[in-house]
Amino acid sequence: MSKKIYITALHLLHGGVEMSISLIANALVEKGYEVEILCSYNLGEPSYSIDPKVKITYLTDLKPNKDEFKAAVKEKNIINILKEGLYSVRVLREKKSSMAKAIKNIENGTILSTRNEHSVLLSKYGKEQVNKVAQLHHDHKFDGNLIKDFQNNYSNIDYFVLLTELLRDEVEEMLKGHNDKTKCLCIPNFLEEEEIENLHKEKQVVAVGRLHSVKGFDRLIDIWAIASKECPEWKLKIIGGGEEEASIKGKINELDLNNSVELTGMLNHEETMKEMSKSGVFAMTSHSEGFPFVLIEALMCSTPIVAFDVRVGPRAIIEDGKDGYLIPDKELEQYANQLIKLIKDENLRDELSKNAKVKSKEFMKDKILEKWIEIL
Known part of the structure; x- marks a missing residue:
């Protein structure tokens, strides 16, 4: 198996998923893996420290415009609503197509997807010889759309990593009779050990x-x-x-x-x-x-x-x-x-x-x- 690891990301600003991506990318390059983050949006400097040996590839030049669209709606500006709405459709289409293209072009190694939308694309477009690993960073809350994806759109995923044993057990049960290939695992988040100053409480x-x-x-x-x-x-x-x-x-x-x-x-x-x-x-x-x-x-x-x-x-x-x-x-x-x-x-x-x-x-x-x- 190739020691090249690809990790999907929506962006690299502040957030729990983004912190997890940064930590695992840094940890893996320390272990001698070649790591590349496939990131949909370039929204500025990453919020968390990322080892210089980690390659970051931004897949689009576009940026989400949710705030601008909301402002146009609030102002009831029809022209701006139309303008921002059309741009939003373009952004969403490009976000999906660019990630799908990146996954299709990977011939070997491991792809680690960090969002459900990426995991669906990984299952659909990931090559047979690629090790395909999906993650869920939140509670599925028995959301019907998520469960439908787990059952019907993860059939090409090799490993599905959940954060807690409860989530792993629940998803294993959901997959029964639908998906016999994907192996569910529990791997919690981790942190780098720090020297914490012992301050007076x-x-x-x-x-x-x-x-x-x-x-x-x-x-x-x-x-x-x-x-x-x-x-x-x-x-x-x-x-x-x-x-x-x-x-x-x-x-x-x-x-x-x-x-x-x-x-x-x-x-x-x-x-x-x-x-x-x-x-x-x-x-x-x-x-x-x-x-x-x-x-x-x-x-x-x-x-x-x-x-x-x-x-x-x-x-x-x-x-x-x-x-x-x-x-x-x-x-x-x-x-x-x-x-x-x-x-x-x-x-x-x-x-x-x-x-x-x-x-x-x-x-x-x-x-x-x-x-x-x-x-x-």
Whole structure:
């Protein structure tokens, strides 16, 4: 088998999928593989460090225009709606055709697809002698279209890599009677081990993520409205930016929490890790997740976690009662009570903090990379 690895990408800006692509590309070139990222859009310098030995090939010169199209619709400008609509169709057509062409032209090695749309193209156009590996970086949520693709449009995929054992077992069941070729595997995300400065833990709860409805920051504010009454000396710091910023600020004002909640906006990696390292607790209130890097980073920073036990994600990382707590989804009062208990019990925080650091070792590069090498 050729040691050439191709990894598909939509873009290389900020995001969990993009972080995963960067990490695995860097790790594989270290192991002597020749790695090329096939990227649909060139939206600027990659957000994450990529080894100079990794080749990046941008497949189109076009850029998505979702914001421009939305603006035209909002302004009810018919000419601009037509103009941006036609351009959008061109972008989408080129995005698909350029990736299909790139896959068709690969004669050997391994192609690792990182999105469902790419996996469908890989199954359809990937050469027989090419090792074809698909990934799913999020919860399928039993979406009918996704399941239909798994069953009918992955028949030429050799390996299907899922982030958790639950997802692997579910997809294996979905494929029965439809696809006997594809082997489902569980390989979680990994991180490079870092030297984390051992900062004094402050009276601070930290949360990190896109300010998007799926991340549930609105319910974190509701939870904090309860917790802050019991723990007035503590602060909540939310790191991230996004479309929900205005509504979250509005909720903070409405609940009179301006003195105890801070929205920092986007911070770079070093600043984010510093904030997590000095925080007493990490809070996650997402409605859904895949395999969140940020939870592994919190463990690396010796910061115990409180998270909703949504279908996929947190339970694959957190051991309830040992390095954090898993709260039944939507139980905001129970979440607030557990957060208050953790805040008030310094000895408990210290115990979970030590366990968190140990747990983080399970998700470091060398251990997880062995699983990738097996299928390459």
